[in-house]
Amino acid sequence: MKKLIIAALLCLGELAGAQNLIVYNVTGTAEKQEAGAWKRLSRREVLQENDVVRVGQNSALSILNKETSKVYALKQSDAQKVSALIASIQGSQNSASGKYFDHMVGSLMNGSSSTVSHNAAGCSYRGASIENDMARAIAFKQANSSLVQISNGTSDYSVRFDVMDRKADTILNNKVYIGKEAYFRITNTSSVDLYVNIIDINAEGELYDCMPVDEGMTLSHLLIPAKSTIDLKDYPIAFAEPAGTDHLLLLAYPEPFDLRVVNKVLKTPGLTAAKGLQLGIYNKSINIGY
Secondary structure, three states: OHHHHHHHHHHHHHHHHHOOEEEEEEEOOEEEEEOOEEEEOOOOOEEOOOOEEEEOOOOEEEEEEOOOOEEEEEOOEEEEEHHHHHHHOOOOOEEOOHHHHHHHHHHHHHOOOOOEOOOOOOOOOOOOHHHHHHHHHHHHHHOOOOHHHOOHHHOOOOEEEEEEEOOOOOEOOOEEEOOOEEEEEEEEOOOOOEEEEEEEEOOOOOEEEOOOOEOOOOOHHHEEOOOEEEEOOOOOEEOOOOOEEEEEEEEEEOOOOOHHHHHHHHOOOOOOOOOOOOOEEEEEEEEEEO
16 A cells, blocks of 8 residues: 555656646647647647657747746757757756746736737736836937937847748738738847847837737747747738838847837937847838838
8 A cells, every 4th residue: 555655646746747848839830749640739738858849940839847937949840859859958048037937827827828919918027127128228229310220230139030921921021011911030040039029110200019919918929039030920910001111120138028118118208328238129111002
């Protein structure tokens, strides 16, 4: 009887440890090998270290480890064990702690991150210090010029984007079409996993966030692994009238941020510029037409 009890406790211990790896987000396609076939992974799915997974072209898989408080952002890969994929990025993974990590786990497990919405609640798990610092860093990089003239040479991380035709999967270059769906292809050639979003600056100088936050405010769908190109095809955009020239400004930072708050701070009269924060930027003008 005693041996049976010990064996049962060991099994429970192994099971508890096995629950630590959870699919945090899938952008594009990621699959797990199961009974000789490939099954698409979905958010909140539990993974074992020996599970064999593969990540599709221009796709990303992020895995949350509840035990170590880390998020592993995995880019395109052939079939490999989860343990091998995690080992391949050791040292470059995102670390989360404190209230934010608790918030991430809570949002993931209660399902609040399963949909996206422009009407999501604010960052209840923290203040807006990151957004304030980002806005001040942008003001510094402007160097007394206008926001649309900010230089890509001032970027602290190597990032860029293309606007893609969603139907044809072709690059639209600097011309987009009113009413036709497009999406962003984000390239992060830096050695750091980065959260991204893009500001649309219209001819009147109005600022709009191009990609939605999730209701859980984790921004897990906007996490771009280091040294990767990711298609955000699941988050299409459509440009509206009037025709003319807009500027798109990509922002990238190692921690999640609410771009709506950044935009609000950028509009503050007399915003003080600050040099300290490292921030990825990429500025591109686009012609909106028919």
